[in-house]
Amino acid sequence: MDTALDLFVACLPGLEPWCAREFAATGLVPADSVREQSGGLALRGDLHDAFALCLHLGTASHVLVRLAEFPCHHLAELRRRCDRIDWTRWLPRNARLEVRATTRRTKLYHSGAVAERVELALREQLGPAPEPATDGSAPLAILVRVEGETVTISCDAAGAPLHRQGWRLEGAKAPLREDLAHALVLASGWDPSMPFVDPFCGSGTLPIVAARIAAGRLPGEGRTFAVEQLCDFDAERAAALRGSVAAGHREVTVPIGAADRDAGAVAATRANAERADVAAALEVVEGNWRDAPGLVDPGAVGAVVSNPPFGKRVGDARLVNLWQSIGAVLGRLPEGWRLALLSADRRLALRTGLPLKTAFLTRHGGLGVRAMVRGAAVD
Ligand SMILES: C[S@@+](CC[C@H](N)C(=O)[O-])C[C@H]1O[C@@H](n2cnc3c(N)ncnc32)[C@H](O)[C@@H]1O
Structure with a gap:
């Protein structure tokens, strides 16, 4: 049949x-x-x-x-x-x-x-x-x-939306949805053999998504789906698939760094990473973004994937300064580093002075947002 x-x-x-x-x-x-x-x-x-x-x-x-x-x-x-x-x-x-x-x-x-x-x-x-x-x-x-x-x-077939993977229970300011974070990580061109840094980590969505990819964990592993209730559903086959996925988990050997100046955000990142089973893979620092692990003294070619504050008001001088400094620091990274920054304001992203291209436009928290990348495979 x-x-x-x-x-x-x-x-x-x-x-x-x-x-x-x-x-x-x-x-x-x-x-x-x-x-x-x-x-x-x-x-x-x-x-x-x-x-x-x-x-x-x-x-x-x-x-x-x-x-x-x-x-x-x-x-x-x-x-x-x-x-x-x-x-x-x-x-x-x-x-x-x-x-x-x-x-x-x-x-x-x-x-x-x-x-x-x-x-x-x-x-x-x-x-x-x-x-x-x-x-x-x-x-x-x-x-x-x-x-x-x-x-x-x-x-x-999903039931609760798929971006509710079950580990991001603690939020900081304007947390990203896991699906948007996942797309930004993919669009950056990062691959799991490279170091990864998010210097404005908030509740840790981006580094946790990266750490889970590096650990061979699938987005939906921690939850069930509505399709499992349907009559023709083959529960045995599904259990076998879950089993083979679990058997493919691996230790994360690349550095995954995160920083945030807000103590609450750092605590949220740690708690979320714990729930996502990747706490051991993340180095999280409470402090200025410039001190993020991996940015100071960068080693092998890696990726900076981040969602720095972008505000709602165009032309905010503090934000313009911040994005200019981001451009200066990231621009000094050795050749080959991938960059992906999310911003609601293209002009702010261009204040970095970096040759960024738009990877995608979508919506986040009622705003149109743009993923700007360098060094990735963008058509
Ligand atoms: C838009 S939020 C990031 C949200 C995050 N992607 C998430 O999913 O939760 C920006 C973060 O940058 C942090 N931040 C702002 N200025 C900073 C600075 N100078 N150094 C370090 N972190 C900073 C804020 O505390 C905030 O948590």
């Missing part, structure tokens, strides 16, 4: 090419079957592939499994068509569900009514929902999209 389904790997806008590169490096599903689209990657795969993608991808935010797609012109037809689909093939009896609908350019514009019709059809086949969970576990998210006269119904 052909168990292949349409899968969609969703990511932050702007991260698609980095998600595609990360995907290609996993070798999971033939890369030529993948189409890069706005907001993510479309491909064919089964439920195990959806699970493996959740486990492997650090730049993705969700993996959607398409359960049904059909033409539809009005609400009564929506219900009739949903009744004709055998939902018990995927969804367990009495499953806790959360049905969400979005509509675009359609006569079925009332998203609440669309979600209600789908939920009624699902409940009729699956039986009543149990009492709300007391263990904090999320319901299965069923996403209904109506575009024109086409209805697409998908299940979110």
Whole structure:
């Protein structure tokens, strides 16, 4: 039986090419079957592939499994068509569900009514929902999209967004999402044989992401995924995959340095690194960014990957001075060092005087932000 389904790997806008590169490096599903689209990657795969993608991808935010797609012109037809689909093939009896609908350019514009019709059809086949969970576990998210006269119904294979990997519980000022941090690390051109430094580490997201890559740990290792609740899911195969991933863990031998002048940020970095199982790999210093381990007396060619303060006000003199000094210090690093800096303000990044190119543009904390890199493979 052909168990292949349409899968969609969703990511932050702007991260698609980095998600595609990360995907290609996993070798999971033939890369030529993948189409890069706005907001993510479309491909064919089964439920195990959806699970493996959740486990492997650090730049993705969700993996959607398409359960049904059909033409539809009005609400009564929506219900009739949903009744004709055998939902018990995927969804367990009495499953806790959360049905969400979005509509675009359609006569079925009332998203609440669309979600209600789908939920009624699902409940009729699956039986009543149990009492709300007391263990904090999320319901299965069923996403209904109506575009024109086409209805697409998908299940979110991830559950909680993939960037919630489980270790970044302590935040400092404006912590980066793990998926954005992962994309910045990839865009820097750093590879796990090189030293890594984040001199403005905040809660430690960037150096922890790098240390986990160097340690052979996958982004999703510390959590479970909604797809594991689906009927056709092969739990034994998934356990075998988790086992082989765990067997590939290795000791981190390259220096991974971090600094922050804020004691709370340093404590958060240490606690997060502990939870991420990479505390031993990180050297974290409380102090000025210039004293970050790896920047003082740099040895082998490495990478500086960081998210220095960029403020919200354009032209803040203190920030301009800071970015100029960053440029002066990083500009003196030996030939070959990779640099990747995240900024909301391109002009601020150019104050470094470094030949930086834009690797991607995305959103962070309600702002448009830009990854500026030197020495990396940017098309
Ligand atoms: C935008 S935050 C970094 C957030 C971090 N990427 C994260 O995911 O949590 C910038 C950090 O730079 C630190 N910082 C600002 N000026 C500094 C300086 N002169 N030396 C060292 N750290 C500094 C701040 O304390 C703050 O934690």
